[in-house]
Structures are given as C-alpha cells and as structure tokens.
Amino acid sequence: MTTIVAGRPLQRLLAAGRGGTLSERTPAHLVTLGLVTVALLVAPHLNVNSYHLTVLYYVLFYAAFTQTWNLSSGMTGYLSFAHPFLLAAGGYAALFGLHRGLGLSAAIALGAGIGLLAGGVLALTSVRARHLVFGFLTLFIVMAMEIVAELWTPVTGGVSGLIAPKFTSFELSYYLTAVALLVTTLAIVLLRSRIVGREVLAIRDDEDVAASVGINTSMLKALLFGAAGGLTGLIGASHVLFLGSAHPNNLFPLHLIVLPLALTLVGGASRVWGPLLAAGGYTLLTEMLRVSAPTIHLIILGAAVVLVARLRSI
Amino acid sequence: MSTHAGPPVLEIRHLTVSFGGLTALADVSLSLDGDQAIWGLVGPNGSGKTTLFNCVSGMIRPTGGQILVNGRPLRTGSPRAASRLGIGRTFQSPRLFERMSVLDNLLAASRGERRPTQRAEELLELVEMTAHRRALAGQLSIGQKKLVELARVLMRRPAVVLLDEIAAGVHPRMVERIEGYLRTLRAQGVRFFLVEHDVEMVARLCERLFVLDRGRLIAEGPCQEVLRDPQVVSAYLGRPAGPAAEGARDAA
Numbered sequence: 001m002t003t004i005v006a007g008r009p010l011q012r013l014l015a016a017g018r019g020g021t022l023s024e025r026t027p028a029h030l031v032t033l034g035l036v037t038v039a040l041l042v043a044p045h046l047n048v049n050s051y052h053l054t055v056l057y058y059v060l061f062y063a064a065f066t067q068t069w070n071l072s073s074g075m076t077g078y079l080s081f082a083h084p085f086l087l088a089a090g091g092y093a094a095l096f097g098l099h100r101g102l103g104l105s106a107a108i109a110l111g112a113g114i115g116l117l118a119g120g121v122l123a124l125t126s127v128r129a130r131h132l133v134f135g136f137l138t139l140f141i142v143m144a145m146e147i148v149a150e151l152w153t154p155v156t157g158g159v160s161g162l163i164a165p166k167f168t169s170f171e172l173s174y175y176l177t178a179v180a181l182l183v184t185t186l187a188i189v190l191l192r193s194r195i196v197g198r199e200v201l202a203i204r205d206d207e208d209v210a211a212s213v214g215i216n217t218s219m220l221k222a223l224l225f226g227a228a229g230g231l232t233g234l235i236g237a238s239h240v241l242f243l244g245s246a247h248p249n250n251l252f253p254l255h256l257i258v259l260p261l262a263l264t265l266v267g268g269a270s271r272v273w274g275p276l277l278a279a280g281g282y283t284l285l286t287e288m289l290r291v292s293a294p295t296i297h298l299i300i301l302g303a304a305v306v307l308v309a310r311l312r313s314i
Numbered sequence: 315m316s317t318h319a320g321p322p323v324l325e326i327r328h329l330t331v332s333f334g335g336l337t338a339l340a341d342v343s344l345s346l347d348g349d350q351a352i353w354g355l356v357g358p359n360g361s362g363k364t365t366l367f368n369c370v371s372g373m374i375r376p377t378g379g380q381i382l383v384n385g386r387p388l389r390t391g392s393p394r395a396a397s398r399l400g401i402g403r404t405f406q407s408p409r410l411f412e413r414m415s416v417l418d419n420l421l422a423a424s425r426g427e428r429r430p431t432q433r434a435e436e437l438l439e440l441v442e443m444t445a446h447r448r449a450l451a452g453q454l455s456i457g458q459k460k461l462v463e464l465a466r467v468l469m470r471r472p473a474v475v476l477l478d479e480i481a482a483g484v485h486p487r488m489v490e491r492i493e494g495y496l497r498t499l500r501a502q503g504v505r506f507f508l509v510e511h512d513v514e515m516v517a518r519l520c521e522r523l524f525v526l527d528r529g530r531l532i533a534e535g536p537c538q539e540v541l542r543d544p545q546v547v548s549a550y551l552g553r554p555a556g557p558a559a560e561g562a563r564d565a566a
C-alpha cells in the first residue's frame with residue numbers, strides 16, 4: 001500500500017480532512033444529505049425536456065449503483081465484480097413477479113428481497129475467500145449468472161429477456177432509485193458516525209487484527225453485503241421498469257462490472273460523497289462525448305483511476 | 315506453589331504445531347498462574363515463540379493440544395474467540411488500522427465498553443499519545459504505533475496481554491517508557507505475557523520465565539533462576555544476562 005509522503009503538496013491536499021475521527025463530519029454530512037434530498041425531489045419538476053430528464057435519471061442510476069457498491073465493497077475492502085448480479089437479480093425478480101400477477105409494489109419488494117439474498121451469497125463467499133480470491137470468485141459469479149439468465153428461459157425469458165407487462169411512469173423509477181441512493185448514503189453516514197463503522201473499516205485495513213480485537217467480521221460482512229444487495233435489487237427493479245425490459249445485454253454489460261469499482265476508487269472508497277460525485281461526473285462526461293467520441297470516456301476514467309492510485313493510498 | 319484461588323489465567327497443554335515436515339512446537343505445556351502478573355517467554359530465533367502466541371491468539375490452529383483461559387477451553391483458529399475469552403495481543407511489527415485515526419483505532423476495539431470514548435482517551439493519556447489522537451495511524455513512528463497498539467488491546471480489558479517483542483526496533487528511551495507503562499498497568503491488575511529478545515528488559519520486568527528452544531520448553535521458573543540455568547545460558551543466552559540479572563544473583 002502506498003503511503004502518503006509528507007512534503008508533496010498535491011498529496012497533502014488529497015489527504016486534507018483525513019485523520020481526525022470519523023464522526024466529526026456527521027452533522028455536515030446530514031445537512032448535505034438533506035439538501036440533496038430536496039434537490040432530488042425538486043429536480044424532475046423543473047422545466048426541463050425529456051432528454052434532460054433521461055440524463056438526470058442516468059446520473060441518479062450510476063450514482064446509486066456506485067454508492068451501494070461503496071456500502072459493501074468500499075467499506076469492507078472486499079472488491080466485488082458481481083454488482084451487476086445484484087442488479088439483475090432484482091430486475092429479473094421484479095418482472096418475473098409482475099408476469100406472475102403480483103402487484104407493482106409487491107414485485108418491487110420481491111426484487112429488493114431477491115437482491116438481498118443475492119447479497120447474502122456474496123457475503124457467504126467472503127467468509128472463506130479473502131480479498132483477491134474473493135474478487136475472482138465474484139467475477140466467476142457474475143459471468144455464470146449471465147449464462148444462467150440466458151438459459152433459464154422459464155424465469156428470465158432467456159436470450160429474449162422479459163418485457164415489463166405494465167407501463168410505469170418515469171417518476172416511479174426516478175424516485176425509487178433516489179430512495180435507494182439516499183438510504184445508502186444515510187447508511188454510510190451513520191456507519192461512519194458509530195462504533196460499527198470503525199469496526200467495518202477495521203475489516204478493510206486488517207481483518208485478522210479486527211477479529212483479534214473482538215470484531216464479528218462475518219456478521220458485519222453479511223449485513224453490509226445483504227443491505228447492499230437489497231438496495232441494488234431495488235435499483236434493478238426500478239431500472240428494468242425504466243427500460244421496459246430485463247435482458248442480459250442491459251443488466252450484464254461489461255462496463256457495469258468495473259464501473260462501480262473504478263468510480264469508487266476515484267471518488268474515495270468508504271467516503272460519503274466522493275463516489276457520487278465521480279459517478280455524476282462520469283455520466284455527464286459520457287453523455288457529452290456520446291456523439292463525438294463514444295468510447296473515450298472509458299480511457300478518461302481509466303486514466304483517472306491510475307492518477308488517483310498514484311496520488312493517494314487505496 | 316500457587317496461592318491464587320482459581321484456575322490459571324492461561325494454561326497450555328501439550329501444544330503441538332507442525333507445518334508439513336517441520337515441527338514448530340512440540341508438546342509444550344505451561345501455565346500462567348494468578349500469583350504473578352508478568353511472565354516472559356524467551357528463546358532463540360525460530361524456537362517457536364511467535365508460533366505459540368499465534369496459537370493462543372487464534373491466528374493459527376495447532377496440530378494438537380489444548381489451550382485454556384481462566385479454565386475455559388479456547389476454540390483454536392479463531393482470533394475472535396480468543397479475544398472473547400480474554401486474550402489480547404500485540405504484534406512484532408505493529409498492526410494498526412493504518413487509514414484510521416489513532417482514536418478511531420481504539421474505538422474500533424471498544425465493542426461492549428460502556429463509555430468507549432472516555433476509556434479510549436484515558437488509555438491514550440496513559441501512553442502519552444493524546445496529542446496524536448487525530449493523526450492517521452499509518453503516519454506514526456514505530457514506537458508510537460507500538461504504544462497505540464498497546465492502548466488498543468487494553469480497550470478490551472483482556473485477562474492477559476500477549477506482547478510480542480514490544481521493545482524491538484525502538485529507541486532505548488522509548489523502551490524505558492514502555493517498561494514504565496507496563497509497571498503502571500501491572501499495578502492496576504493487568505497481566506502480561508512477554509516475548510522478548512531484550513534479556514535485560516525481561517530480567518527487570520518478569521516474575522516467571524519460560525524458555526523455548528527448537529519448539530520445546532527447556533526451562534521454566536522464577537526469572538532470575540532461569541537466567542542462571544546453564545542449559546538456558548548455553549541454548550540461548552550464550553553468556554550470563556546483564557547487570558539486572560547479575561544484581562539479582564548477587565543478592566540471592
């Protein structure tokens with residue numbers, strides 16, 4: 001792990017605000033969260049066209065998707081590549097429920113519940129498999145689940161996917177995703193202000209020593225991956241309603257595997273706002289370059305990850 | 315003969331650790347009775363001292379044997395189980411939560427403590443690290459890290475603290491400070507089991523001493539007696555211990 005060397009101005013700038021105690025910035029975080037909540041409530045009602053609303057939705061989607069990854073992987077240090085698995089679990093479960101006659105609320109709840117169970121699968125994986133091995137196992141899981149989605153036709157519709165049988169409004173998907181984002185962010189703020197947040201970050205820094213000072217590492221990982229799974233499942237349910245369908249192509253694309261990791265690293269793993277700002281910036285950049293240079297945003301993101309890795313400890 | 319009522323603080327029975335064809339510990343049995351408060355464990359490099367500590371603290375699972383803490387059997391291979399039974403441990407190279415502040419390092423170990431912040435502040439004051447409470451643990455010197463690690467392990471109010479070469483790699487003045495803290499804590503009822511290469515420090519602090527050589531316990535007894543044992547001198551010391559032990563010998 002690269003350590004910050006005193007005397008380098010840029011590194012000192014990046015390190016500013018670190019140290020101290022985690023809970024000192026809680027009041028500021030809560031105030032900011034309140035302002036963000038108000039902004040999210042108001043935004044769809046501003047006088048903007050449908051294109052801007054779509055961009056706004058995707059900013060929210062990527063921010064929420066990244067933040068739920070930050071809640072589990074960013075806080076514990078167990079870097080998971082299986083986040084699209086959680087998204088797809090929720091999305092497919094919701095549409096499956098709708099096809100079977102469930103009401104909209106029940107179908108969305110089912111999506112969140114299946115996402116929670118899927119998060120539990122990742123938590124179980126983390127009990128015996130430490131960081132690098134865990135990462136490879138999650139990569140295997142997400143690739144295997146994509147194949148399952150393509151083959152398990154009675155449940156997922158196979159390669160054709162599932163079409164959302166009911167029309168739902170933009171506002172529904174927007175506010176569901178906003179709720180997931182706000183709840184996840186609040187969870188991170190509250191975690192960091194409590195003893196339990198220090199316990200989780202101790203897992204990240206040295207899990208064996210964390211256990212040796214009495215921290216129940218297995219339980220905490222299960223809680224965080226389960227919670228992240230449930231919230232990501234909710235995002236997945238919301239997303240398939242926005243898209244109108246659940247299909248392997250839109251739930252398991254390659255960039256969703258690496259994006260939450262890259263954006264969290266750029267924004268600062270376990271930080272409250274950094275990953276959100278990185279996700280928002282990335283989405284806007286993608287949109288701005290979509291016509292003129294549709295793939296250059298990935299190069300820019302990769303360069304940002306390398307630059308941040310050089311300048312601060314990860 | 316122990317006059318302490320109750321089981322030993324720590325009892326190790328026939329502990330054996332083998333890694334493939336290598337035997338790191340061979341049928342080691344020892345007991346830390348409640349009469350004393352600071353025990354020492356010495357031996358040449360590779361004698362099994364850290365392996366023994368790793369077994370007691372749950373970092374590794376022994377091949378055979380049993381460990382009891384205050385008469386209760388320890389579930390081996392689980393650092394958390396060891397912590398819950400009252401084992402605290404520091405490491406040869408300090409292992410702090412480097413990306414957290416000094417205070418947060420202690421608070422991370424405060425589960426179950428009624429007033430965690432107050433307790434953490436008291437311990438930081440004891441080891442004179444209050445001024446660094448907001449500093450990132452990763453930015454401390456080795457000596458400072460050892461003090462913070464000591465304070466952190468004390469947050470759990472352990473039955474016995476395993477100190478793995480706490481004097482290694484630190485300035486002699488810091489060693490004096492550490493000895494002072496250990497004496498203060500001893501007076502408060504804290505018990506320590508020390509692994510040390512600094513024989514002078516061992517002679518000054520420890521009441522009872524155990525000596526390992528090539529995975530076997532070759533001597534145990536009152537510290538000053540053990541340091542004069544010809545077998546110990548031959549296997550480990552190579553020469554008599556320094557003024558602290560010599561003074562004790564002259565007085566005997």
